[in-house]
Amino acid sequence: xxxxxxxxxxxxxxxxTLGLHVSTVSRVLNSPGVDVExxxxxxxxxxxxxxxxxxxxxxxxxxxxxxTARSSLVGVIVPRxxxxxxxxxYEGIEEAAIENGFSTFVTNSMDRPENQRIRTQMMLERRVxxxxxxxxxxGEEFLDDLAERNVPFVxxxxxxxxxxxxxxxxxxxxRLVAEHLLATGRTDVAILGGPRFASTFQxxxxxxxxxxxxxxIQLPEHRIVYGDLDSRGGRAATEEVxxxxxxxxxxxxxxxxSAIGAFGVLxxxxxxxxxxxxxxxxxxxxxxxxxxxxxxTVRSPMHTMGRRALELLLEVLRGNPVTSETLRPExxxxxxxxxxxxxxxxx
Amino acid sequence: xxxxxxxxxxxxxxxxTLGLHVSTVSRVLNSPGVDVExxxxxxxxxxxxxxxxxxxxxxxxxxxxxxTARSSLVGVIVPRxxxxxxxxxYEGIEEAAIENGFSTFVTNSMDRPENQRIRTQMMLERRVxxxxxxxxxxGEEFLDDLAERNVPFVxxxxxxxxxxxxxxxxxxxxRLVAEHLLATGRTDVAILGGPRFASTFQxxxxxxxxxxxxxxIQLPEHRIVYGDLDSRGGRAATEEVxxxxxxxxxxxxxxxxSAIGAFGVLxxxxxxxxxxxxxxxxxxxxxxxxxxxxxxTVRSPMHTMGRRALELLLEVLRGNPVTSETLRPExxxxxxxxxxxxxxxxx
DNA sequence: GATGGTGCTGCAATCGATTGTCTACCCGGC
DNA sequence: GCCGGGTAGACAATCGATTGCAGCACCATC
Numbered sequence: 096x097x098x099x100x101x102x103x104x105x106x107x108x109x110x111x112t113l114g115l116h117v118s119t120v121s122r123v124l125n126s127p128g129v130d131v132e133x134x135x136x137x138x139x140x141x142x143x144x145x146x147x148x149x150x151x152x153x154x155x156x157x158x159x160x161x162x163t164a165r166s167s168l169v170g171v172i173v174p175r176x177x178x179x180x181x182x183x184x185y186e187g188i189e190e191a192a193i194e195n196g197f198s199t200f201v202t203n204s205m206d207r208p209e210n211q212r213i214r215t216q217m218m219l220e221r222r223v224x225x226x227x228x229x230x231x232x233x234g235e236e237f238l239d240d241l242a243e244r245n246v247p248f249v250x251x252x253x254x255x256x257x258x259x260x261x262x263x264x265x266x267x268x269x270r271l272v273a274e275h276l277l278a279t280g281r282t283d284v285a286i287l288g289g290p291r292f293a294s295t296f297q298x299x300x301x302x303x304x305x306x307x308x309x310x311x312i313q314l315p316e317h318r319i320v321y322g323d324l325d326s327r328g329g330r331a332a333t334e335e336v337x338x339x340x341x342x343x344x345x346x347x348x349x350x351x352x353s354a355i356g357a358f359g360v361l362x363x364x365x366x367x368x369x370x371x372x373x374x375x376x377x378x379x380x381x382x383x384x385x386x387x388x389x390x391x392t393v394r395s396p397m398h399t400m401g402r403r404a405l406e407l408l409l410e411v412l413r414g415n416p417v418t419s420e421t422l423r424p425e426x427x428x429x430x431x432x433x434x435x436x437x438x439x440x441x442x
Numbered sequence: 443x444x445x446x447x448x449x450x451x452x453x454x455x456x457x458x459t460l461g462l463h464v465s466t467v468s469r470v471l472n473s474p475g476v477d478v479e480x481x482x483x484x485x486x487x488x489x490x491x492x493x494x495x496x497x498x499x500x501x502x503x504x505x506x507x508x509x510t511a512r513s514s515l516v517g518v519i520v521p522r523x524x525x526x527x528x529x530x531x532y533e534g535i536e537e538a539a540i541e542n543g544f545s546t547f548v549t550n551s552m553d554r555p556e557n558q559r560i561r562t563q564m565m566l567e568r569r570v571x572x573x574x575x576x577x578x579x580x581g582e583e584f585l586d587d588l589a590e591r592n593v594p595f596v597x598x599x600x601x602x603x604x605x606x607x608x609x610x611x612x613x614x615x616x617r618l619v620a621e622h623l624l625a626t627g628r629t630d631v632a633i634l635g636g637p638r639f640a641s642t643f644q645x646x647x648x649x650x651x652x653x654x655x656x657x658x659i660q661l662p663e664h665r666i667v668y669g670d671l672d673s674r675g676g677r678a679a680t681e682e683v684x685x686x687x688x689x690x691x692x693x694x695x696x697x698x699x700s701a702i703g704a705f706g707v708l709x710x711x712x713x714x715x716x717x718x719x720x721x722x723x724x725x726x727x728x729x730x731x732x733x734x735x736x737x738x739t740v741r742s743p744m745h746t747m748g749r750r751a752l753e754l755l756l757e758v759l760r761g762n763p764v765t766s767e768t769l770r771p772e773x774x775x776x777x778x779x780x781x782x783x784x785x786x787x788x789x
Numbered sequence: 790g791a792t793g794g795t796g797c798t799g800c801a802a803t804c805g806a807t808t809g810t811c812t813a814c815c816c817g818g819c
Numbered sequence: 820g821c822c823g824g825g826t827a828g829a830c831a832a833t834c835g836a837t838t839g840c841a842g843c844a845c846c847a848t849c
Contacts, residue, residue: 105835116799121837136797153567157507158835161804166504177530182523189549198568200545202536220500221545326732355732362734385673385702387709387734452805463829468807483827505805508834793848800841811830818822 104152113142120147124154160222167197169408170218173229174206178325179380180350180397181229184252187401188227195409197224204230206290212237219246225408231255232292247411251404253294259411260419261404263395265295268424269302271393272347272375275426277310279433281344281373285318287332287357289349296324299349299377318343329353333360342366345373345432351380354390354431374431389429396422451499460489467494471501507569514544516755517565520576521553525672526727527697527744528576531599534748535574542756544571551577553637559584566593572755578602579639594758598751600641606758607766608751610742612642615771616649618740619694619722622773626780628691628720629659634679634704635668636696643671646696646724665690676700680707689713692720692779698727701737701778721778736776743769 106124110117122134123143131140146152160166171188173181185201192199200218204210211230218226225247231238231254238258241248250260276284286303289296300319307314317339320332329348333356336343342364348354354376361372368374368388376383379394400422410417428434453471457464469481470490478487493499507513518535520528532548539546547565551557558577565573572594578585578601585605588595597607623631633650636643647666654661664686667679676695680703683690689711695701701723708719715721715735723730726741747769757764775781 106837107835117836118800118838119798121835122798125837132796134797139797155508155835156568157504157513158804159837160504161502161508161806161835162837164804176523176533177526179524179526182529186523186550193549193564198547198564201548202540203533217540217545221503326729330732352729355729359732359734359736382673382699382702382729385677385706387706389706453807454805464806465808465830466828468805469828472807481827486827502805505834506807508805508836509807511834791849794846796843796845798842800839802839803837804835807833809830809832812828813826814828815826816824819820 103155104150105155106152109143109146109150109152113146115139115143119143124152164222166222166224168221168223169197169199169225169227169405170215170221170223171199171201171227171229172204172211172214172218173201175203176201179352180378181252183397184229184401184404187398187403188251188405189401190398191402191405195405197405197409206230206232206292208232208235208237215241225249225412227251227404227408229253231258231260231294233294233297234292247408249404249408249411249417251400254419255294259407259417261400261407262294262419262421263397263400263424264421265298265395265424266302268377268393268395268426269299269304269347269349270306271302271424271426272299272377273303273306275391275428275432276345276347276373276375277306279373282307282310282312283318283341283344284314285320285336285340285343285346286314287324287329287336287346287348287353288319288321289324289353291321296349299347303347315340324348324350324353326352326356329356330360331356333357337364342372345375347375349377351376351378351383351390351392354392355382355386358386358388368431369433373433376431379427383427384429386431388431391429391432391434392427394425394427396424450502451497452502453499456490456493456497456499460493462486462490466490471499511569513569513571515568515570516544516546516752517562517568517570517573518546518548518576519551519558519561519565519573520548522550523548526699527725528599530744531576531748531751534745534750535598535752536748537745538749538752542752544752544756553577553579553639555579555582555584562588572596572759574598574751574755576600578605578607578641580641580644581639594755596751596755596758596764598747601766602641606754606764608747608754609641609766609768610744610747610771611768612645612742612771613649613652615724615740615742615773616646616651616694616696617653618649618771618773619646619724620650620653622738622775622779623692623694623720623722624653624657626720629654629657630665630688630691631661632665632667632683632687632690632693633661634671634676634683634693634695634700635666636671636700638668643696646694650694662687671695671697671700673699673703676703677707678703680704684711689719692722694722696724698723698725698730698737698739701739702729702733705733705735715778716780720780723778726774730774731776733778735778738776738779738781739774741772741774743771 106117110120202214228250229252231250254260254262288300320335348357366372376390376392379392383390383392453464457467549561575597576599578597601607601609635647667682695704723737723739726739730737730739
């Protein structure tokens with residue numbers, strides 16, 4: 096009745112129906128384009144290829160991986176896929192993986208080192224060819240261990256001095272924000288600084304601080320609040336800013352989600368953006384442009400970052416030397432710093 | 443110098459160093475708990491297990507899959523991982539997969555049927571044991587084809603009459619919203635209805651319409667706008683609502699992101715939420731609670747939905763009969779319909 | 790006419806685990 | 820002394836593809 100789940104076509108089936116040996120068929124199907132002539136007569140090549148197409152042959156990846164000890168699999172670990180930024184980076188990774196005949200496993204570490212370890216272990220047991228980490232912690236020795244065990248990997252989004260990575264230029268991003276704020280006349284600025292273990296946030300903060308410093312402005316300690324930066328965390332951090340000092344002229348939220356939380360708090364305190372307080376986010380997520388008061392932010396090439404990370408990993412897998420890459424961010428000025436009074440995207 | 447990437451431990455190594463046969467070792471390591479006694483003497487079992495632990499043995503999944511024709515892999519296709527809702531569902535899927543010794547591949551279809559086909563094909567070539575689709579389209583024959591080819595799969599989030607699925611009760615969700623709006627005195631309501639091919643949105647709309655209808659209210663056609671519902675789409679849809687009729691008393695945005703777009707448009711038109719227009723979203727994403735005016739919405743158990751979908755798939759894989767499941771949503775009343783004037787979450 | 794390519798294809802080992810079938814041994818019972 | 824029946828474990832085939840090594844035919848060259 097039901098077209099039984101017919102066993103997949105194997106190399107042997109092809110070989111037998113063609114009266115050839117599996118090895119011949121294998122070589123022909125694995126040789127790209129022209130240099131297949133090296134392995135079989137033109138007619139034979141055609142017959143093999145035709146039959147393979149006709150029967151919809153696809154090699155069993157488990158058999159191939161068993162033999163070659165390569166799996167064309169990469170493991171990806173991110174803090175959290177719910178985070179738009181990481182989801183986008185992953186989309187880039189996955190897209191590039193497909194283009195290169197690779198497949199990816201993703202999992203969340205929730206930024207907890209023990210998860211990172213366990214999940215990495217699981218992926219290695221699955222015999223992935225390499226790993227991509229989006230959740231590197233500053234000063235962690237885990238990555239060094241892995242490198243010592245010769246596990247191929249690259250970092251994305253967050254960097255680490257001794258390992259190849261693809262990141263945004265967060266330091267520059269931070270500088271751009273600070274310069275924009277200075278240029279629009281705000282010198283009393285609070286920063287929602289994100290977790291201390293993430294290079295992204297720390298570099299953004301450093302960039303901003305350096306610019307202010309160069310302008311002769313020293314941000315007092317209570318103006319920088321560290322902590323988790325989802326929209327909830329942004330709310331908490333902003334409350335803290337308002338609780339520990341006078342209302343600042345501007346708030347630099349080092350990601351867009353925390354900016355949304357900040358918006359809410361400011362509104363609760365009957366403070367208007369941008370007249371009472373200017374607000375800047377980071378990442379230019381789609382929401383930034385669509386908020387009631389559109390958000391000034393820094394656009395970072397998240398998708399590209401993911402793509403490049405995968406491509407870098409491929410280089411590592413090929414045994415080629417690689418160097419870390421830094422992608423250039425771009426300031427997007429909108430209404431929340433008085434850029435354009437319309438609540439529309441500037442795109 | 444560098445601790446060479448020592449070849450992984452194999453069954454044969456264990457067997458040889460213990461002076462046993464691989465088959466014995468295999469059986470012992472694969473037998474759970476007690477009935478291992480069937481295969482080897484107590485002492486032998488201990489020796490095998492100890493050595494396996496000591497050498498950190500992990501079976502080569504490719505070898506096992508080749509032999510057993512099972513991979514413990516599942517493929518997941520979602521419209522887009524950037525979408526918080528789908529990302530959360532996927533997190534649930536992945537979590538449950540890990541607990542059951544499975545691994546998952548995810549990919550985006552961007553809701554385009556040809557992508558769905560191609561990506562599914564790729565996953566089948568990777569020899570996944572089953573598939574989970576989060577992007578079912580109403581009236582599409584692709585899933586029927588797959589079912590006919592005996593590919594095990596389940597649907598999640600969006601349902602389809604003839605295939606097992608785990609969904610939220612979107613119809614009920616729609617009803618809850620409409621009842622709440624009626625109860626708070628709004629009868630002229632516009633609905634941002636989402637794409638027509640997605641059961642989720644369509645059921646939410648139907649639920650709302652049915653309630654109004656039962657109350658003797660017939661929503662005019664121009665009050666329901668269909669189309670993509672990211673924050674950008676929500677903006678466009680809301681503009682259309684305002685352009686094609688008088689300002690409604692309430693807007694039911696069938697997901698939270700479109701509600702954010704709606705917020706922006708209303709603000710541009712100098713309309714206040716909830717006094718001029720009430721606003722309701724759907725999904726209760728974290729942003730909903732943190733918006734300047736916190737958003738009334740419907741909480742749907744996204745994470746659980748993902749978990750159940752994977753568990754359902756496992757039942758299918760075991761050959762057990764399964765029935766679709768519907769998870770109960772919950773109305774969360776906040777400031778955007780006048781529920782609580784504070785911009786805080788009610789949590 | 791022997792030698793040596795070269796062009797095409799076959800042989801067989803191998804990757805690591807799973808699993809149906811067999812065997813050797815021990816024990817008790819008659 | 821022989822038989823039946825466990826127990827503890829070994830043997831060997833198998834999954835499907837990859838790849839080093841031959842082998843053979845045919846032609847050209849010296």
